[in-house]
Amino acid sequence: MGDVIPLIIKSVKTAVSTIKNSSSRAKKGMFAGVAIIAILASLSFTNTRIAYKVSYKGNIIATVSSKQQFNDALALVENMVESNDVQTVVDEPTFSTTITLSENINNTDEIANAIIDNTDAIVAATTLFVDGQKVARGEKDIVEQMVDARLNGFNVEGAECTSYFTKSITTQSGYFVASDLDDKATLESVVNSLDVVTKLYKTTDVIVPYTSTTQKTNEQVIGYSEVSVKGVSGLNRVTQDVVMLNGNVTSSVDVKTEVVIAPVNEVVLKGTAKTLASAKEKQRAHAAGFIFPLPAGTWRVSSYYGDGRNHKGVDLCAKSGTQIFAVADGKVVKAGWNGDYGYCVIIEHANGMRTLYAHAKQVCCSVGDTVKQGEVIALVGTTGQSTGNHLHFEVIVNGKKPDPAPYIGLD
Ligand SMILES: [Zn+2]
Incomplete structure (x- = not known):
C-alpha cells in the first residue's frame, strides 16, 4: 500500500x-x-x-x-x-x-x-480409441498427423479418392502427464496397423499395342518379308472405379473406355512363290535339261532367289560332305577358292551357260576337266561367306544371273 x-x-x-x-x-x-x-x-x-x-x-x-x-x-x-x-x-x-x-x-x-x-510435464494430448477401446495416446498434433497420414496415405495423385478406416476410430483430447503418453514408435505401429479402405475414381491413359497380321503374296519368293503397313500404337483413356485395402487393389471396374487414338495394325507381306520367273523364262530354263545338283532326299531349300537380300542363287541345305553333281555336261572353268564363295566350282556348258557351286567343303575336279551330267564335282560344306552347310547354286547366262530355281525344277 x-x-x-x-x-x-x-x-x-x-x-x-x-x-x-x-x-x-x-x-x-x-x-x-x-x-x-x-x-x-x-x-x-x-x-x-x-x-x-x-x-x-x-x-x-x-x-x-x-x-x-x-x-x-x-x-x-x-x-x-x-x-x-x-x-x-x-x-x-x-x-x-x-x-x-x-x-x-x-x-x-x-x-x-x-x-x-x-x-x-503437463501436455495437451490425444487418446486414440479403436471401436471404443483405448489403443494409444500421444501429443495431440502428432496423433492427428499420423492418423491423417495413414488415412490419406494410399490416395493416388490425380484420382478422386475417398478413404475410411474399417473400424471406428475416435479421439479424445485433454491434458495428461507426459509420462502417460506412448512414444512415437508405439504410436506409429498402432496407427499403421489400422486398415484403410481407399476408393478411387481414376482416369488413366493406356497404350494399346498394335497387332500384326501377315499377308501372303505369290508376287514375292519364299523368305521375302516386308512391312507394308507400319504399325502404330493407339491410346485409350480408361476410367476406373478402384477399391484398395491398405493400398492393395481389391476390385477394379472399368467404367468407361474412350479411344483417344485408334491403333494402326501392322501388315507384313510374306512371299509364297518359289520363283518369279515368267512362263517364257521357265520354258527356257526347262529346255536346258539340267538335273538337280544334290541326291534326292538330302536337301531342303533355305533361301530362294530374290528374297530381298539381293540373293542371286538358290541355297540348298544339306549335310557336310553330301555329293554335288554337275547339272549338265561341261567343262570346269573354276575349281578352288573363290573369295566369299569359298571353295567353288564353275562349269561351262555347251550353250554358253555356266553353273556355279559354292561353299564346298572340297572340290573334286580341276580346271580344264570335262565333266558329265551327274558326275560328282564337289562336296557340300560351309566355306567362304556362309553360316551353315549348304550349296549355293547359280546359273549364269551371258554374264547375267537368272533365277536358277526353274533350271533345277524348283518352280
Ligand atoms: Zn546363297
Missing part, C-alpha cells in the same frame, strides 16, 4: 505546480482538472489490495488474492489433467506479496491454465 499513496500525492503535486506556472485566465479550468484527478486517484486507492505474485522458476505466472485461491486453482488442474500424478509433477511456486488493483488479480480458471502452461 505504501507504493501507491506517494504516487497519487506526486500526481497532485505535479498538477498544482503546472497550474501555478500557467496564466491566471486558465487557472479556473485547471482547478477543475485537478479535482477529477483527485477523485480518480481516491477511487483507485480504494480498489487496491494486497495480493500475491506467483512465480515458477523465477517467472511470474499469475497474481492471486490468496494462497487458498492458488490451491483452488491447483485442485482445478488436478481435475483438468487426467492423471493421479499431478501433485508430483507440478512445481512448488514462490509467492511474493504485492499491492495491486483488484482487476489485476487472476481468476481461478486463468491461474489453472497458467499452471498447466508453465508445467512442462
Whole structure:
C-alpha cells in the first residue's frame, strides 16, 4: 500500500505546480482538472489490495488474492489433467506479496491454465480409441498427423479418392502427464496397423499395342518379308472405379473406355512363290535339261532367289560332305577358292551357260576337266561367306544371273 499513496500525492503535486506556472485566465479550468484527478486517484486507492505474485522458476505466472485461491486453482488442474500424478509433477511456486488493483488479480480458471502452461510435464494430448477401446495416446498434433497420414496415405495423385478406416476410430483430447503418453514408435505401429479402405475414381491413359497380321503374296519368293503397313500404337483413356485395402487393389471396374487414338495394325507381306520367273523364262530354263545338283532326299531349300537380300542363287541345305553333281555336261572353268564363295566350282556348258557351286567343303575336279551330267564335282560344306552347310547354286547366262530355281525344277 505504501507504493501507491506517494504516487497519487506526486500526481497532485505535479498538477498544482503546472497550474501555478500557467496564466491566471486558465487557472479556473485547471482547478477543475485537478479535482477529477483527485477523485480518480481516491477511487483507485480504494480498489487496491494486497495480493500475491506467483512465480515458477523465477517467472511470474499469475497474481492471486490468496494462497487458498492458488490451491483452488491447483485442485482445478488436478481435475483438468487426467492423471493421479499431478501433485508430483507440478512445481512448488514462490509467492511474493504485492499491492495491486483488484482487476489485476487472476481468476481461478486463468491461474489453472497458467499452471498447466508453465508445467512442462503437463501436455495437451490425444487418446486414440479403436471401436471404443483405448489403443494409444500421444501429443495431440502428432496423433492427428499420423492418423491423417495413414488415412490419406494410399490416395493416388490425380484420382478422386475417398478413404475410411474399417473400424471406428475416435479421439479424445485433454491434458495428461507426459509420462502417460506412448512414444512415437508405439504410436506409429498402432496407427499403421489400422486398415484403410481407399476408393478411387481414376482416369488413366493406356497404350494399346498394335497387332500384326501377315499377308501372303505369290508376287514375292519364299523368305521375302516386308512391312507394308507400319504399325502404330493407339491410346485409350480408361476410367476406373478402384477399391484398395491398405493400398492393395481389391476390385477394379472399368467404367468407361474412350479411344483417344485408334491403333494402326501392322501388315507384313510374306512371299509364297518359289520363283518369279515368267512362263517364257521357265520354258527356257526347262529346255536346258539340267538335273538337280544334290541326291534326292538330302536337301531342303533355305533361301530362294530374290528374297530381298539381293540373293542371286538358290541355297540348298544339306549335310557336310553330301555329293554335288554337275547339272549338265561341261567343262570346269573354276575349281578352288573363290573369295566369299569359298571353295567353288564353275562349269561351262555347251550353250554358253555356266553353273556355279559354292561353299564346298572340297572340290573334286580341276580346271580344264570335262565333266558329265551327274558326275560328282564337289562336296557340300560351309566355306567362304556362309553360316551353315549348304550349296549355293547359280546359273549364269551371258554374264547375267537368272533365277536358277526353274533350271533345277524348283518352280
Ligand atoms: Zn546363297
